[in-house]
Amino acid sequence: MKKICLLGATGSIGQNTIDIVSQFPEQFAIAALSSHSSIEQLFQLARKVRPQAAAFSGDAVAEHWLQEFRELGVRLLIGPDALVQLVAEVEYDVLVNAVVGAAGLRPTLAAIRSGRTIALANKETLVCAGELVMALAEKHGVSVIPIDSEHSALWQCLVGESRDTVRRLILTASGGPFLDLPKSELAGVTVEQALKHPNWSMGAKITIDSSTLMNKGLEVIEAYWLFGIEPERISVVIHPQSIIHSMVEFIDGSIKAQMGLPDMRVPIQYALTYPDRLPNTLPGMDFVKYGTLTFFEPDFDKFRALKLAFDALESLGTAPAVLNAANEEAVNAFLQRHIRYDRIAHVVEMALNEYEHHEVSDLESVLTADAWARRFVLEARDSLT
Numbered sequence: 001m002k003k004i005c006l007l008g009a010t011g012s013i014g015q016n017t018i019d020i021v022s023q024f025p026e027q028f029a030i031a032a033l034s035s036h037s038s039i040e041q042l043f044q045l046a047r048k049v050r051p052q053a054a055a056f057s058g059d060a061v062a063e064h065w066l067q068e069f070r071e072l073g074v075r076l077l078i079g080p081d082a083l084v085q086l087v088a089e090v091e092y093d094v095l096v097n098a099v100v101g102a103a104g105l106r107p108t109l110a111a112i113r114s115g116r117t118i119a120l121a122n123k124e125t126l127v128c129a130g131e132l133v134m135a136l137a138e139k140h141g142v143s144v145i146p147i148d149s150e151h152s153a154l155w156q157c158l159v160g161e162s163r164d165t166v167r168r169l170i171l172t173a174s175g176g177p178f179l180d181l182p183k184s185e186l187a188g189v190t191v192e193q194a195l196k197h198p199n200w201s202m203g204a205k206i207t208i209d210s211s212t213l214m215n216k217g218l219e220v221i222e223a224y225w226l227f228g229i230e231p232e233r234i235s236v237v238i239h240p241q242s243i244i245h246s247m248v249e250f251i252d253g254s255i256k257a258q259m260g261l262p263d264m265r266v267p268i269q270y271a272l273t274y275p276d277r278l279p280n281t282l283p284g285m286d287f288v289k290y291g292t293l294t295f296f297e298p299d300f301d302k303f304r305a306l307k308l309a310f311d312a313l314e315s316l317g318t319a320p321a322v323l324n325a326a327n328e329e330a331v332n333a334f335l336q337r338h339i340r341y342d343r344i345a346h347v348v349e350m351a352l353n354e355y356e357h358h359e360v361s362d363l364e365s366v367l368t369a370d371a372w373a374r375r376f377v378l379e380a381r382d383s384l385t
Contacts, residue, residue: 002027005031005095007096007107008034008035010035012202021272032052032055036103051074053090054069055076086107096119100206102321104124104125105122127320134226147264149246152270153245157248157257158227161250166229172237173298174199174240175240176197176210177198179238183299191334205328208335208344216236217323237296243262244257266282318366321366321369330345351373
């Protein structure tokens with residue numbers, strides 16, 4: 001039986017992971033859980049799956065919650081270092097990192113140092129510090145298995161293949177809710193409109209990123225680190241139906257595509273069972289129902305965030321960390337209605353142009369760039385209304 005430490009248990013990826021685990025009680029068990037947003041939701045999940053320990057990294061919790069978890073027989077860790085403490089001290093086999101944002105970096109590094117397999121849904125870990133993470137994983141002989149549907153698709157297409165035979169990686173993007181909206185109308189996009197993704201059910205931050213295509217840009221950077229393919233051999237194509245999750249083109253002209261309904265439980269299950277596959281109760285694909293699959297070139301002028309991600313990948317060093325942190329703060333500013341929708345990419349570009357990028361020599365250089373970018377956006381946002 002594989003024991004799982006699940007970070008970000010109350011989010012959509014976390015909930016889907018628990019659903020998958022519940023379908024295979026003889027293969028998997030939840031050893032630890034974490035949440036940043038809701039101590040009550042964390043408690044309800046702990047009561048359901050009975051982990052060894054739980055961590056809450058959000059605001060201070062009322063005293064009665066400590067007693068509630070004690071009575072449940074679950075050790076509760078709280079505070080800003082709770083995630084790192086959890087992954088370092090609990091017994092488990094696989095870390096499922098579904099934390100949103102750069103907060104997922106430290107616990108991933110701690111889990112790698114402990115020799116645990118990483119099932120990664122937190123793309124910011126590789127975006128911000130891919131060089132550090134992958135080098136440490138190689139040093140400790142740790143596998144980093146992607147959960148994102150696009151990277152899972154690439155992973156599956158590359159099973160049994162040599163990286164030397166790859167011509168290019170092709171990541172697909174739905175195009176989000178504003179694929180057909182003229183660029184001139186983006187300034188008027190509301191929070192409610194941006195949170196309505198046509199195909200996927202995700203958290204607020206990722207949904208906004210998907211609408212700007214920043215999410216796809218972050219995935220391009222992540223693919224670079226996961227698969228060791230040069231930036232010029234990674235491309236993006238708009239595929240509104242979200243049936244083909246990504247493709248690999250080989251040097252002989254052959255193309256492998258991984259397909260399926262847009263359901264995150266599929267890549268989550270594959271990450272947990274790899275290299276095996278297990279049957280489940282998820283619905284199958286009806287090709288006749290969908291009929292037509294379409295593809296378009298992305299508009300880099302309209303979706304400026306995607307172009308900025310490619311630029312950051314070309315620069316490397318601390319540029320991706322600045323890109324990610326500035327975007328997190330800009331998205332949050334939009335969600336709080338401090339800035340217009342079309343200002344998200346604008347302020348990220350300002351941060352990238354302002355910061356003097358350096359090599360990623362250690363974790364501190366990443367965290368310094370991250371903190372600078374957050375301050376920059378917070379100071380600039382009032383002038384961007």
